[in-house]
Amino acid sequence: MLPVLGVDADDTLWENEERFHEVEQRFRDLMTPWADSETADAALLATERANIARHGYGIKGFVLSMVLTAVEISDAAIDARSLAGIVGWGHEMLAHPIELLDGVPEALDALGSTHRLLLITKGDLGDQLGKVRRSGLADRFWRVEVVPEKDPQTYRDVLDRHGVDPAEFTMVGNSVKSDVLPVLAIGGWAIHVPHTTTWVFEEPDPDELAGVEFPIVDRLGDVPGLLAG
Amino acid sequence: MLPVLGVDADDTLWENEERFHEVEQRFRDLMTPWADSETADAALLATERANIARHGYGIKGFVLSMVLTAVEISDAAIDARSLAGIVGWGHEMLAHPIELLDGVPEALDALGSTHRLLLITKGDLGDQLGKVRRSGLADRFWRVEVVPEKDPQTYRDVLDRHGVDPAEFTMVGNSVKSDVLPVLAIGGWAIHVPHTTTWVFEEPDPDELAGVEFPIVDRLGDVPGLLAG
Numbered sequence: 367m368l369p370v371l372g373v374d375a376d377d378t379l380w381e382n383e384e385r386f387h388e389v390e391q392r393f394r395d396l397m398t399p400w401a402d403s404e405t406a407d408a409a410l411l412a413t414e415r416a417n418i419a420r421h422g423y424g425i426k427g428f429v430l431s432m433v434l435t436a437v438e439i440s441d442a443a444i445d446a447r448s449l450a451g452i453v454g455w456g457h458e459m460l461a462h463p464i465e466l467l468d469g470v471p472e473a474l475d476a477l478g479s480t481h482r483l484l485l486i487t488k489g490d491l492g493d494q495l496g497k498v499r500r501s502g503l504a505d506r507f508w509r510v511e512v513v514p515e516k517d518p519q520t521y522r523d524v525l526d527r528h529g530v531d532p533a534e535f536t537m538v539g540n541s542v543k544s545d546v547l548p549v550l551a552i553g554g555w556a557i558h559v560p561h562t563t564t565w566v567f568e569e570p571d572p573d574e575l576a577g578v579e580f581p582i583v584d585r586l587g588d589v590p591g592l593l594a595g
Numbered sequence: 596m597l598p599v600l601g602v603d604a605d606d607t608l609w610e611n612e613e614r615f616h617e618v619e620q621r622f623r624d625l626m627t628p629w630a631d632s633e634t635a636d637a638a639l640l641a642t643e644r645a646n647i648a649r650h651g652y653g654i655k656g657f658v659l660s661m662v663l664t665a666v667e668i669s670d671a672a673i674d675a676r677s678l679a680g681i682v683g684w685g686h687e688m689l690a691h692p693i694e695l696l697d698g699v700p701e702a703l704d705a706l707g708s709t710h711r712l713l714l715i716t717k718g719d720l721g722d723q724l725g726k727v728r729r730s731g732l733a734d735r736f737w738r739v740e741v742v743p744e745k746d747p748q749t750y751r752d753v754l755d756r757h758g759v760d761p762a763e764f765t766m767v768g769n770s771v772k773s774d775v776l777p778v779l780a781i782g783g784w785a786i787h788v789p790h791t792t793t794w795v796f797e798e799p800d801p802d803e804l805a806g807v808e809f810p811i812v813d814r815l816g817d818v819p820g821l822l823a824g
Contacts, residue, residue: 420686420689420721421655422722426650426655426659426719427655429659430658430685433662433682434679434682437675437676437678437679442674443675444675445671446665446669446673446678447671449678450663450666450667453659453662453663457649461649490720491651492650492744509756513720514720514724
């Protein structure tokens, strides 16, 4: 049996953060009567941080946080139609076409010839599974797992469920915090494929980075060569 | 190896719909200036129906539908603070203590001695896993699966992933539409344990019921005896 390679999805296989950045800009614009961009950004981030445990990652929680923040920043002066419009932004995000990153199908084809590919992603269940389906990449994966959080215990549980020994498991993804550190923590291997931007919630704790080493490559297409080496 | 018994969670192991009914009453009350109860109910249901595919099942989608419906019913006359309040109702629902149905732990203990128990539930991933954790029942289950929809293909995929032959699988739950019919459709067995109320979205298509037979028991505690018989 081929070894198992874990592969992240958002911003590893396809654009994701860009969608959020576009909507964050609309949010700043909507808040203009009451707050400058920095204040709007800081307030939204604070709301998201306060709610991430109950909302989870994903578009629906992001929308709920924008609604709460807009009411707070405007001191409830914002009109109801604008708040419904924020929910509409979320619907647009949920329906957005998938934009695969360069060379992803070819990279997965190469990786799939040497590994069983296990997609591991966090966020809203239906949205994440829908993106896998719409991406046209579903057939390239052995298994797909949507998890609420990417911490060491979650990886342990996922690998246990699929009968994979962590010592023989490698994870590939764009987030050091979610795709690299927790996998190293359970005795696995990880390869970092940075994306152009990193969401502030995905910035790793500098203390956790001390003394930790892992390979970094420019794109998913570089991973097959690295694994062969 | 023991055979696998699938077990639904919401309204099979613990109260769930009651939480929604309480909040629907608050929603009716909030809409009083603009609509009577029947109109408010009908409008909310229509919004939920239009959005179920994008929102999925669960509290976050329910909240988004209430916000949209409140803006629509009030023709945007509702104040922003009330809309933030609707989001707050969702937070209350997410934090609500689990109320196990009568005899559930004992029933699971009995069932777990003859079967590997596979919890299969639909809804928001983090919320559903959090409820399993808070219920104190997690250790009684062999595996837990949160799925976006309970249709025949989903059951086929879940059973395939866990190496279970549908012909040797039985599902227990309160929804004929979600827990019984799709399992019968893939050649499995199912036992209906009705709850006091059935959400309109869970009402089965009468055509699909024609000629279909399955056992119905009053409570989960009656299932061990039925399976032994």
